[in-house]
Amino acid sequence: MAVKSEQTRQKLADTALHMFREIGFEKTTMRAIAAEAGVSVGNAYYYFASKDDLVHELYVQVQEEHAATAALALEGSGSLGSRLGAVLHAGLDVMAPYHAFGADFVSTAIRPTSPVNPFSEASTPAREASLAIFRLAVDGARPAVPRKLRADLPELLWLGYMGITLFWVYDTSPGQQRTRRLVDGAAPLMARGLSLARLPGAAKVLDDILSLSRSIRS
Amino acid sequence: MAVKSEQTRQKLADTALHMFREIGFEKTTMRAIAAEAGVSVGNAYYYFASKDDLVHELYVQVQEEHAATAALALEGSGSLGSRLGAVLHAGLDVMAPYHAFGADFVSTAIRPTSPVNPFSEASTPAREASLAIFRLAVDGARPAVPRKLRADLPELLWLGYMGITLFWVYDTSPGQQRTRRLVDGAAPLMARGLSLARLPGAAKVLDDILSLSRSIRS
DNA sequence: TACTATTTCTGAACACGTTCAAAACACGGG
DNA sequence: CCCGTGTTTTGAACGTGTTCAGAAATAGTA
Numbered sequence: 001m002a003v004k005s006e007q008t009r010q011k012l013a014d015t016a017l018h019m020f021r022e023i024g025f026e027k028t029t030m031r032a033i034a035a036e037a038g039v040s041v042g043n044a045y046y047y048f049a050s051k052d053d054l055v056h057e058l059y060v061q062v063q064e065e066h067a068a069t070a071a072l073a074l075e076g077s078g079s080l081g082s083r084l085g086a087v088l089h090a091g092l093d094v095m096a097p098y099h100a101f102g103a104d105f106v107s108t109a110i111r112p113t114s115p116v117n118p119f120s121e122a123s124t125p126a127r128e129a130s131l132a133i134f135r136l137a138v139d140g141a142r143p144a145v146p147r148k149l150r151a152d153l154p155e156l157l158w159l160g161y162m163g164i165t166l167f168w169v170y171d172t173s174p175g176q177q178r179t180r181r182l183v184d185g186a187a188p189l190m191a192r193g194l195s196l197a198r199l200p201g202a203a204k205v206l207d208d209i210l211s212l213s214r215s216i217r218s
Numbered sequence: 219m220a221v222k223s224e225q226t227r228q229k230l231a232d233t234a235l236h237m238f239r240e241i242g243f244e245k246t247t248m249r250a251i252a253a254e255a256g257v258s259v260g261n262a263y264y265y266f267a268s269k270d271d272l273v274h275e276l277y278v279q280v281q282e283e284h285a286a287t288a289a290l291a292l293e294g295s296g297s298l299g300s301r302l303g304a305v306l307h308a309g310l311d312v313m314a315p316y317h318a319f320g321a322d323f324v325s326t327a328i329r330p331t332s333p334v335n336p337f338s339e340a341s342t343p344a345r346e347a348s349l350a351i352f353r354l355a356v357d358g359a360r361p362a363v364p365r366k367l368r369a370d371l372p373e374l375l376w377l378g379y380m381g382i383t384l385f386w387v388y389d390t391s392p393g394q395q396r397t398r399r400l401v402d403g404a405a406p407l408m409a410r411g412l413s414l415a416r417l418p419g420a421a422k423v424l425d426d427i428l429s430l431s432r433s434i435r436s
Numbered sequence: 437t438a439c440t441a442t443t444t445c446t447g448a449a450c451a452c453g454t455t456c457a458a459a460a461c462a463c464g465g466g
Numbered sequence: 467c468c469c470g471t472g473t474t475t476t477g478a479a480c481g482t483g484t485t486c487a488g489a490a491a492t493a494g495t496a
Binding site for chain 2: 178
């Protein structure tokens, strides 16, 4: 029966995620996961091709949770700065329990061949969900974001989110408050920077940044 | 005799770096390095505490070479944009032979506890040398960089260099030409962006960016 | 029920990075 | 010459992620 199979898979995933959170990446060995889940090592590999695959499972779950809480925070409308801040803080909230795990996570995720890599094929659904959140934040902003930016901004913001996550991983301050301050400072700053689009001198620079980012992407 | 000891160490380092370049990180096993160098595995560990330590050796060497070639390119003076471009291109030149190795390198380097980590204690000399290059690029720029930026800019540029390296690792275009284009576009753009410091509207934003970057750093 | 095909599961085995007790070596002082 | 001390080197052993041949359970069909 397909149900039993799904149960084993779930049990493995749940056990792994729990152990990652509680005792970290290295101590969570495949043998330990299998033992804790009550199956053999080989069986764990029947469901997950690698330990990285289990990390991917964690990534997907965190991303889903982020999308959900962020969508809630984005109901109604507000300035781009405040909306961006809400999305970023929601992300930090969701990741918080995994901070100790962060370094190992990033080190795995950054490998282009890893399923955990945010740009990888395997991460497409998670990445799209995350991008959608930033699109929502941009589209619902009042005053509205300049039209010429509206298409590119979400992706750039998502990229910035990756950067902030990186900063967060390195942030050993209590409660990662430095990252919180970074978000509080950067979100409105970014929004105000964009309003420079109306200054004649700055508009040209902004245009160049946009066209560079477009030309690089292909 | 201390000479023989140093010879063994050198032989191991040379062998490892050569193998990293030729056959990649994973295939370069400690056993293979030891065999190729004509010593036992245990002996390799007498000189290098870990495989990461050997990667650190590579990092230091690449950094030294970068500092040397960049210093050469910075003789005389020129615009900040062109000087920045020269430094960045010099970096790409030096790293080029290791592009295939890049992913594994970054994945190792990004782990905060690794000796390869650019922010780590072990990397302090290499990091300082690299920072010095950017300081040189900024100080020798004509027209001169606005005074209030001169202190912070080198570190920010170095950080940007880390970002470009990350981009380069992911860049699978032939000869990493997309990264080359990125440098060609971003270097003058950055310089022109700074010249906005004189526009009254933009100056405030720039000030805020600076003070944010300062407040975050502590 | 009995036979086959498919899915699920097992545990031994492999190569890896790393550790360590002990061997081999170098060398100055008696 | 040999002893003793410190340095250098060895190779077996450990625990890890991963693989795989085959066993066990299940599903499907007659």
